[in-house]
Amino acid sequence: MLVKVYGAALQGIDATIVTIEVNSSRGIKFFLVGLPDNAVKESHERIHSALLVNGYKFPTRQIIVNLAPADIKKEGSAYDLPMAIGILATAEEIQAEKLSQYMIIGELGLDGGLQPIRGALPIAIEAKKKGFKGLILPIQNAKEAAVVNGIEILGVKNLKQVINFFNGTQSLEATIVNTQEEFYKQQYSFPYDFSDVKGQESVKRALEVAASGGHNLIMIGSPGSGKSMMAKRLPSILPPLTLEESLETTKIHSVAGKLGKDKSLVTIRPFRSPHHTISQVAMVGGGTNPQSGEISLSHNGILFLDELPEFSRSVLEVLRQPLEDRHITISRAKYCLDYPASFMLIASMNPCPCGYYNHPTRSCVCTPGQVQRYLNRISGPLLDRIDIQVEIVPVPFEKLSDTRKGESSATIRERVIKSREIQAKRFKDYRGIYCNAQMESKLLHKYAQPDTAGLALLKSAMIKLNLSARAYDRILKVSRTIADMEGSENIKTAHLAEAISYRNLDRAGWAG
Numbered sequence: 331m332l333v334k335v336y337g338a339a340l341q342g343i344d345a346t347i348v349t350i351e352v353n354s355s356r357g358i359k360f361f362l363v364g365l366p367d368n369a370v371k372e373s374h375e376r377i378h379s380a381l382l383v384n385g386y387k388f389p390t391r392q393i394i395v396n397l398a399p400a401d402i403k404k405e406g407s408a409y410d411l412p413m414a415i416g417i418l419a420t421a422e423e424i425q426a427e428k429l430s431q432y433m434i435i436g437e438l439g440l441d442g443g444l445q446p447i448r449g450a451l452p453i454a455i456e457a458k459k460k461g462f463k464g465l466i467l468p469i470q471n472a473k474e475a476a477v478v479n480g481i482e483i484l485g486v487k488n489l490k491q492v493i494n495f496f497n498g499t500q501s502l503e504a505t506i507v508n509t510q511e512e513f514y515k516q517q518y519s520f521p522y523d524f525s526d527v528k529g530q531e532s533v534k535r536a537l538e539v540a541a542s543g544g545h546n547l548i549m550i551g552s553p554g555s556g557k558s559m560m561a562k563r564l565p566s567i568l569p570p571l572t573l574e575e576s577l578e579t580t581k582i583h584s585v586a587g588k589l590g591k592d593k594s595l596v597t598i599r600p601f602r603s604p605h606h607t608i609s610q611v612a613m614v615g616g617g618t619n620p621q622s623g624e625i626s627l628s629h630n631g632i633l634f635l636d637e638l639p640e641f642s643r644s645v646l647e648v649l650r651q652p653l654e655d656r657h658i659t660i661s662r663a664k665y666c667l668d669y670p671a672s673f674m675l676i677a678s679m680n681p682c683p684c685g686y687y688n689h690p691t692r693s694c695v696c697t698p699g700q701v702q703r704y705l706n707r708i709s710g711p712l713l714d715r716i717d718i719q720v721e722i723v724p725v726p727f728e729k730l731s732d733t734r735k736g737e738s739s740a741t742i743r744e745r746v747i748k749s750r751e752i753q754a755k756r757f758k759d760y761r762g763i764y765c766n767a768q769m770e771s772k773l774l775h776k777y778a779q780p781d782t783a784g785l786a787l788l789k790s791a792m793i794k795l796n797l798s799a800r801a802y803d804r805i806l807k808v809s810r811t812i813a814d815m816e817g818s819e820n821i822k823t824a825h826l827a828e829a830i831s832y833r834n835l836d837r838a839g840w841a842g
Contacts, residue, residue, distance in 0.1 A: 357392025
């Protein structure tokens with residue numbers, strides 16, 4: 331007897347339908363074909379135990395299970411449940427009439443209990459796209475999958491429930507999530523606030539500019555000056571995710587298995603802060619079992635690299651292409667995957683090995699050569715891609731001891747949202763462009779053209795600082811953002827002057 335059950339395989343951040351064909355005939359052997367990995371092959375023992383514990387016998391016949399299409403590698407343990415259901419259906423322990431209406435996915439424990447899986451959201455999206463009536467999956471993933479409307483999401487705790495459902499002896503309650511309510515519920519909950527920051531007004535201004543235009547930023551300052559503290563507060567002033575961005579971000583985190591138990595949507599922009607010992611593969615993604623890297627987990631959010639010069643140079647260099655293209659293509663012998671990577675790069679670093687170069691009160695013990703070598707750990711092409719380079723100095727005691735609260739993140743965020751609304755209106759006819767940092771050369775010529783006085787100032791800065799063509803574009807993007815923050819339709823000389831002042835590392839003699 332031949333039975334077909336439907337599951338799904340993950341490829342990148344999308345799902346592909348897998349047809350699980352189970353055929354029983356005379357004999358005693360068990361065959362599993364269709365390019366399964368070791369985790370899939372081991373399902374035989376899990377299924378055998380789960381059936382025995384729940385009062386069913388593994389059929390004493392020859393069972394052939396084919397996972398089609400056979401040219402896609404099947405990975406993980408999420409095929410346990412559909413394979414078990416297919417095997418029982420060939421033994422006529424389950425009525426097979428409704429099997430074609432549902433996609434089934436889940437990992438079995440030895441007692442028949444179900445364990446959570448990765449990628450429930452993209453699987454639910456694919457199930458709806460292919461016209462399935464419902465999706466049966468572990469109850470731990472039900473809220474995540476129920477974000478997709480128009481399809482029944484049936485969360486189950488164990489194998490017995492699924493058997494009874496197909497035999498008509500038990501009904502399953504569909505999980506329903508109000509996507510809009512879930513989306514807006516936690517959008518304004520942040521652990522850190524800018525009201526706690528004492529002083530540092532110039533750095534706060536630079537961070538507000540970066541948030542308003544989606545610009546990359548690096549902070550250079552001595553230890554304890556507040557670089558990491560302010561970087562952690564940056565998400566609190568970024569504009570809220572749109573529903574489309576939230577769904578896209580949730581897909582990435584779902585496939586990576588980082589969504590969290592009983593969570594349905596990522597509603598706050600991601601903030602990823604990998605340690606400087608991170609490898610290239612962990613940063614960009616890939617591996618034997620392809621996974622998204624930190625740059626994709628930062629999509630629509632922030633990638634914060636603390637102590638930037640301590641990162642391996644090869645790791646930093648792989649950031650150059652995704653910073654320009656806003657996606658990363660992982661090409662290997664057996665697969666080619668495309669991951670989104672539209673993130674804000676926020677970095678911090680000490681100015682020298684001892685950390686006190688340019689410090690107002692402490693002396694630096696490094697030689698000019700040591701300072702230059704330390705800075706040279708970061709390549710020129712990477713620094714070119716960082717729009718805002720701001721120097722940060724320690725806060726004086728008078729401001730540290732001031733008990734008055736600073737400007738709150740909510741107030742700053744309102745201004746950032748207004749700036750982003752101006753940009754959204756400007757770029758409404760350009761697909762995939764939402765903020766000034768994403769402008770290409772054609773749009774720069776159209777929307778970020780300075781007047782004659784501004785061009786003269788920019789020419790002088792280009793010659794004096796010996797800036798590259800990319801740095802020229804970055805200055806224009808930042809000046810466009812500053813103009814938007816002031817509600818100005820045209821870029822003025824003052825806007826350009828402020829944007830040029832954010833190129834601290836380009837200053838002649840900065841590092842001795």
